[in-house]
Amino acid sequence: MSAFYREKVLSVHHWTDTLFSFRATRDTGFRFQNGQFAMIGLEVDGRPLLRAYSMASANHEEELEFFSIKVHDGPLTSKLQKIREGDIILVGRKATGTLITDNLIPGKRLMLLSTGTGLAPFASLIKDPEVYDRYDSIVLVHGCRQVSELAYGEELVAKLRDDELFGPMLSEKLLYYPTVTREPFRNRGRITDLITSNQLFADLHQGPLDIETDRIMMCGSPAMLEELKQLFETRGFAEGSGNKPGHFVIEKAFVER
Ligand code: A2P
Numbered sequence: 001m002s003a004f005y006r007e008k009v010l011s012v013h014h015w016t017d018t019l020f021s022f023r024a025t026r027d028t029g030f031r032f033q034n035g036q037f038a039m040i041g042l043e044v045d046g047r048p049l050l051r052a053y054s055m056a057s058a059n060h061e062e063e064l065e066f067f068s069i070k071v072h073d074g075p076l077t078s079k080l081q082k083i084r085e086g087d088i089i090l091v092g093r094k095a096t097g098t099l100i101t102d103n104l105i106p107g108k109r110l111m112l113l114s115t116g117t118g119l120a121p122f123a124s125l126i127k128d129p130e131v132y133d134r135y136d137s138i139v140l141v142h143g144c145r146q147v148s149e150l151a152y153g154e155e156l157v158a159k160l161r162d163d164e165l166f167g168p169m170l171s172e173k174l175l176y177y178p179t180v181t182r183e184p185f186r187n188r189g190r191i192t193d194l195i196t197s198n199q200l201f202a203d204l205h206q207g208p209l210d211i212e213t214d215r216i217m218m219c220g221s222p223a224m225l226e227e228l229k230q231l232f233e234t235r236g237f238a239e240g241s242g243n244k245p246g247h248f249v250i251e252k253a254f255v256e257r
Pocket of ligand 1: 115116143144145180181182190191192193221223224225227
């Protein structure tokens with residue numbers, strides 16, 4: 001048995017010069033928990049070329065979706081960005097990852113903090129009805145340099161708000177906070193600064209950070225993750241894992257250089 005599923009690309013959407021998403025068929029045997037990642041890629045010169053990608057689709061969906069950067073000379077993404085409907089991608093059989101609700105101590109407010117394509121695992125999680133059962137509110141923060149980079153997230157949330165099943169859950173519980181650092185926008189600034197200054201909570205009309213009720217997942221640039229980890233640890237929050245649930249969990253978004 002091959003280590004990979006060979007899946008067919010169903011659609012590709014280019015959001016900006018540096019971001020695209022695509023949907024592919026999903027083998028019925030491919031199981032994952034929302035928030036997890038798998039190794040995916042292409043066969044290049046007869047060999048698999050793979051990188052870790054979070055599933056942006058939820059596990060109840062029939063198709064798979066991924067959200068990716070494009071790097072001009074990136075070994076995989078320089079090729080992956082050229083895929084078209086009907087092409088074949090490889091998907092590793094085993095999904096894994098720490099951004100799952102079981103790795104968190106029960107809480108009331110779930111904060112999903114992301115930059116760039118770090119949004120992907122949260123795109124999956126906000127389509128999980130169980131997440132809405134477990135938490136009173138879900139705060140989805142997406143930080144980017146430019147407004148155009150928010151488009152995938154904006155459309156995702158807008159579609160879910162219009163959805164018959166998810167619409168009511170979202171309107172009651174999901175707070176979406178896109179923020180931009182390098183051009184004008186209604187929300188400005190780095191996620192780290194927005195939390196330390198309490199601006200994020202003020203803008204959302206929410207109470208400040210509270211270790212008793214807040215649980216956090218973060219995915220994005222390594223520099224941001226390092227700073228956030230320190231910020232939360234200074235306030236007594238502990239990192240969770242599969243062995244020991246905690247107040248926060250971390251995953252690096254894939255960056256190809
Ligand atoms: P900034 O524009 O101030 O660098 P990148 O494209 O470099 O991965 O960055 C994505 C977003 O993450 C940008 O808005 C960037 O802000 C922000 N960012 C980068 N490093 C950090 C950090 N150490 N802490 C918080 N946000 C960061």
